Amino acid sequence: MSEYQTHEHDVLVIGAGGAGLRAAIEASAAKVSVGLVCKSLLGKAHTVMAEGGIAAAMANVDDRDNWKVHFADTMRGGQYLNNWVMAELHAKEAPDRVKELEAWGALFDRTKDGRILQRNFGGHKYPRLAHVGDRTGLEMIRTLQDYGIHQGIEVYMEHTATTLLLDGGRVVGAFGYDRERGRFRVFKAKAIVLATGGIGRAFKITSNSWEYTGDGHALAYNAGADLMDMEFVQFHPTGMVWPPSVRGILVTEGVRGEGGRLLNNKGERFMFNDIPDLYKNQVAKDTEEGWRYVTGDKNANRPPELLTRDHVARCINREVKAGRGSPHGGVFLDIAWIKEKLPKAAEHIKKKLPSMYHQFKELANVDITQEAMEVGPTTHYVMGGVRVDGVTQMSTVPGLFAAGEVAAGLHGANRLGGNSLSDLVVFGKRAGEHAAAWAKSHGQGKVDAGQVESAAKWALAPFDRAGGENPYGVQHSLQDMMQDKVGIVRNDGDMAAAMDGLAVLRKRASAVGIDGNREYNPGWHTCLDLPNLLTVSEAVTRSALDRRESRGGHFREDFPDKSKEFSNHNTVVRKGPDGAMRLCRERIPEMRDDLKKVIEENK
Amino acid sequence: MAQATFRIWKGQGDSAGFKDFVTDATVGMVVLDAVHQIQAESDPTLACRWNCKAGKCGSCSAEINGNPRLMCMTRLDQLDLTVPVIIEPMKSFPHVRDLVTDVSWNFRVKKAIKPFKPRKPDAPDGTWRIQQQDVERVQEFRKCIECFLCQDVCHVLRDHHKHPEFAGPRHFVYTAALEMHPLDTENRLGQMKDAGGIGYCNITKCCTKVCPEHITITDNAIIPLKERVTDEYYDPITRFFKIFKTNQ
Numbered sequence: 001m002s003e004y005q006t007h008e009h010d011v012l013v014i015g016a017g018g019a020g021l022r023a024a025i026e027a028s029a030a031k032v033s034v035g036l037v038c039k040s041l042l043g044k045a046h047t048v049m050a051e052g053g054i055a056a057a058m059a060n061v062d063d064r065d066n067w068k069v070h071f072a073d074t075m076r077g078g079q080y081l082n083n084w085v086m087a088e089l090h091a092k093e094a095p096d097r098v099k100e101l102e103a104w105g106a107l108f109d110r111t112k113d114g115r116i117l118q119r120n121f122g123g124h125k126y127p128r129l130a131h132v133g134d135r136t137g138l139e140m141i142r143t144l145q146d147y148g149i150h151q152g153i154e155v156y157m158e159h160t161a162t163t164l165l166l167d168g169g170r171v172v173g174a175f176g177y178d179r180e181r182g183r184f185r186v187f188k189a190k191a192i193v194l195a196t197g198g199i200g201r202a203f204k205i206t207s208n209s210w211e212y213t214g215d216g217h218a219l220a221y222n223a224g225a226d227l228m229d230m231e232f233v234q235f236h237p238t239g240m241v242w243p244p245s246v247r248g249i250l251v252t253e254g255v256r257g258e259g260g261r262l263l264n265n266k267g268e269r270f271m272f273n274d275i276p277d278l279y280k281n282q283v284a285k286d287t288e289e290g291w292r293y294v295t296g297d298k299n300a301n302r303p304p305e306l307l308t309r310d311h312v313a314r315c316i317n318r319e320v321k322a323g324r325g326s327p328h329g330g331v332f333l334d335i336a337w338i339k340e341k342l343p344k345a346a347e348h349i350k351k352k353l354p355s356m357y358h359q360f361k362e363l364a365n366v367d368i369t370q371e372a373m374e375v376g377p378t379t380h381y382v383m384g385g386v387r388v389d390g391v392t393q394m395s396t397v398p399g400l401f402a403a404g405e406v407a408a409g410l411h412g413a414n415r416l417g418g419n420s421l422s423d424l425v426v427f428g429k430r431a432g433e434h435a436a437a438w439a440k441s442h443g444q445g446k447v448d449a450g451q452v453e454s455a456a457k458w459a460l461a462p463f464d465r466a467g468g469e470n471p472y473g474v475q476h477s478l479q480d481m482m483q484d485k486v487g488i489v490r491n492d493g494d495m496a497a498a499m500d501g502l503a504v505l506r507k508r509a510s511a512v513g514i515d516g517n518r519e520y521n522p523g524w525h526t527c528l529d530l531p532n533l534l535t536v537s538e539a540v541t542r543s544a545l546d547r548r549e550s551r552g553g554h555f556r557e558d559f560p561d562k563s564k565e566f567s568n569h570n571t572v573v574r575k576g577p578d579g580a581m582r583l584c585r586e587r588i589p590e591m592r593d594d595l596k597k598v599i600e601e602n603k
Numbered sequence: 604m605a606q607a608t609f610r611i612w613k614g615q616g617d618s619a620g621f622k623d624f625v626t627d628a629t630v631g632m633v634v635l636d637a638v639h640q641i642q643a644e645s646d647p648t649l650a651c652r653w654n655c656k657a658g659k660c661g662s663c664s665a666e667i668n669g670n671p672r673l674m675c676m677t678r679l680d681q682l683d684l685t686v687p688v689i690i691e692p693m694k695s696f697p698h699v700r701d702l703v704t705d706v707s708w709n710f711r712v713k714k715a716i717k718p719f720k721p722r723k724p725d726a727p728d729g730t731w732r733i734q735q736q737d738v739e740r741v742q743e744f745r746k747c748i749e750c751f752l753c754q755d756v757c758h759v760l761r762d763h764h765k766h767p768e769f770a771g772p773r774h775f776v777y778t779a780a781l782e783m784h785p786l787d788t789e790n791r792l793g794q795m796k797d798a799g800g801i802g803y804c805n806i807t808k809c810c811t812k813v814c815p816e817h818i819t820i821t822d823n824a825i826i827p828l829k830e831r832v833t834d835e836y837y838d839p840i841t842r843f844f845k846i847f848k849t850n851q
Contacts, residue, residue, distance in 0.1 A: 102730070105786075107741055107784070110738055146719065470643065514648070519700055520701070
């Protein structure tokens with residue numbers, strides 16, 4: 001083991017997006033030594049892509065807002081499968097986390113009286129999203145990065161963790177490699193925080209970057225942790241659909257928040273045709289009322305475009321399938337129409353949605369101030385993840401914490417837009433705080449040389465199979481299959497076929513080979529990412545097969561309705577003693593009475 | 604379907620050189636798509652950085668036909684495909700492999716710049732009151748995605764290799780964002796004059812031209828910073844009053 005460079009920290013954070021950075025900052029503030037490992041350069045994590053804003057009930061724009069309404073909105077959006085402890089903490093703590101970002105240098109858009117401006121978003125009753133145009137994620141990650149680099153955190157850029165090291169069930173470190181030179185590294189740590197984001201690369205059409213290969217999910221699973229709610233994958237309703245090379249790139253919900261309307265090829269505003277029961281008291285009765293809502297009329301209800309993402313994505317899917325779609329298999333998203341309402345609409349759009357304007361202009365030759373965009377659903381986010389304690393964010397493996405997208409609980413069956421950025425900072429902070437406390441009360445564990453050796457041997461195996469199948473081929477086959485069979489509309493037959501397909505893909509993955517050397521070799525990296533993608537794909541498929549109903553992000557055409565039988569448990573998968581994936585249903589703990597009352601009051 | 608040739612800088616150290624790859628060019632494709640296709644079809648070891656593929660993360664910087672560009676925002680239909688498309692790594696930083704360079708120097712420079720230091724909160728709840736117009740000026744600088752294309756094109760770094768003495772356009776933008784931040788109370792002008800070497804910039808505006816975020820780097824960030832440095836350190840009248848002050 002001595003041949004590998006070894007780094008020792010009290011707390012090791014894996015992943016440097018919003019949650020990882022916030023966890024590292026908090027742990028460092030608790031005066032423990034912190035290492036931060038990230039696959040890319042610092043500041044490039046997926047948080048950078050977040051556009052619309054960060055949800056926090058600050059009531060700067062509408063004074064009727066408070067944590068209770070935010071809590072009720074989050075639970076309703078998640079179809080009541082959420083971990084209500086997390087939903088409560090999130091709603092209560094998000095405003096402080098946003099104010100803290102401002103104290104660290106973030107510059108949000110302002111209200112007329114100079115406070116942080118908030119905008120409307122799907123599923124949020126009041127304007128609640130603090131934002132910077134449509135580049136809120138960039139502002140957030142840069143703020144955390146620029147603050148974090150002065151907090152004594154040791155950053156390991158372009159490093160990948162492949163295996164967690166265990167000592168008697170407790171996590172004691174991680175094994176990985178640096179991407180630039182391909183050298184192996186051993187990280188000894190008393191506590192580890194996973195903040196690796198999601199699993200979007202398991203699907204073909206996705207808004208996610210190459211990094212989103214479910215690393216943290218798989219690391220935790222292989223260490224014995226529970227994964228929960230994996231059937232709930234969010235398909236964001238509006239991704240670009242044309243040209244083919246940009247298919248899946250996100251079009252912010254902010255477009256709809258600013259008044260954008262969805263139209264089919266007949267020019268119908270089809271979202272008015274299907275309003276779910278849970279929201280029937282909260283939707284505008286006509287276009288006019290919808291416009292009044294987005295322009296701040298407190299007595300108006302939201303336009304149906306601002307219903308939750310799961311619903312909007314399904315409606316778009318239905319229009320396309322019924323032959324009412326746009327030329328390239330999407331529908332039209334039109335913000336240009338607001339020129340009927342606003343004198344300087346083009347300027348307004350460019351100012352409110354600058355990167356959308358830029359993105360469509362440069363990648364699709366579309367001027368969104370003049371013409372409609374073509375959009376369709378894209379894999380965006382996984383609600384499921386590592387099952388954690390709602391207060392401490394510790395997983396079922398002692399010393400292993402998780403925060404942000406890799407953790408499950410806050411969002412239940414469907415996440416509301418804007419609740420992701422707030423999730424990152426609220427639970428990033430909590431994970432960092434509790435990981436540091438854990439590190440203070442536990443010594444450094446013993447790293448087993450055998451575990452390190454077998455991790456190293458496994459990582460080098462693709463070189464022994466030079467001439468084996470190109471790893472990208474396997475990855476593409478997996479993405480095609482998951483998109484096709486476990487995507488936005490699911491059924492028993494397709495998913496059973498996907499289970500068989502996964503077995504075949506596993507065989508292929510174990511035979512992939514790579515030429516060249518270990519220095520910055522993306523093919524090798526892809527070989528090592530494949531098992532993670534396969535693990536999360538299996539977790540998604542198994543969980544989705546078991547949930548024989550439709551709820552939130554999980555829609556089954558063979559069981560198109562919600563079912564009471566499935567209304568009070570979460571689906572959990574873990575590794576069985578024989579190494580095979582086991583599934584069980586875990587009952588949701590009874591909600592506290594005061595919170596039940598909050599939900600009743602906000603119905 | 605049309606095919607195109609991509610002449611890509613491949614390899615490490617002395618053995619690195621151009622290698623031609625042929626792949627399909629389809630409608631709407633960007634250069635990064637071509638690189639991905641080549642990875643999947645013919646060379647899985649071809650190294651490049653990328654993340655978002657939407658011009659938001661600033662990872663896939665390269666020189667395309669000699670122009671510093673983001674590969675994800677360079678469409679093939681803007682290039683002449685009758686001749687090979689030349690893709691090279693950035694030249695201002697040490698080469699690692701293929702299209703990847705060692706940009707760590709940038710992170711070290713940034714860390715040395717004095718961090719944000721806000722004034723006391725305006726309201727008892729710990730918050731501030733700022734007008735939108737005061738925010739907008741700085742928001743332009745905060746659009747920076749740290750692609751380092753401005754550093755790459757800057758002749759002070761690229762041709763004169765003044766890396767130890769010159770912070771480069773990216774860090775002038777960063778510093779300008781801090782200096783003009785409506786809440787900030789720190790003074791970084793001494794740093795800019797000495798360690799930052801802002802005097803080396805002779806405002807050729809190359810950085811502004813290549814910025815994929817269209818930040819007016821030279822006019823809005825560098826020139827105002829230069830003026831502030833001049834006012835603070837070289838203005839004869841201010842100097843006179845300073846001497847007078849010291850004597851008192």
